[in-house]
Amino acid sequence: MNTLEALNKGWQSPKPPLFQKIRNIGLILVSIAGAILALPDVIPEIIVTAAGYALAVGSSLSVIAQATSEEKPVLPKSRKKGVDSKS
Numbered sequence: 001m002n003t004l005e006a007l008n009k010g011w012q013s014p015k016p017p018l019f020q021k022i023r024n025i026g027l028i029l030v031s032i033a034g035a036i037l038a039l040p041d042v043i044p045e046i047i048v049t050a051a052g053y054a055l056a057v058g059s060s061l062s063v064i065a066q067a068t069s070e071e072k073p074v075l076p077k078s079r080k081k082g083v084d085s086k087s
Contacts, residue, residue, distance in 0.1 A: 010069045010071075013071050014071075015066070015068060022061055023061070023066055025061065026057075026063075027058065029058030030059055030062065033052070033055035034055065036048060036051035037051050
């Protein structure tokens with residue numbers, strides 16, 4: 001299984017309820033921060049700065065929560081290093 005297929009499968013698999021809530025909180029943060037950043041002249045600079053950080057945090061939360069899945073990951077079998085099968 002190649003890496004992109006594994007990522008796609010994990011992205012589309014069912015999510016645990018906690019991570020669904022975390023994803024939704026991240027999306028709400030991104031929405032509010034985007035609305036604040038759309039009007040930087042009306043809002044004080046410190047709030048605009050905080051909205052920039054909220055945008056970064058919210059997007060990170062959403063992506064990480066979306067990438068988790070309830071299924072156990074399929075790890076590739078690794079070869080033991082230093083062991084020679086011809087001995």
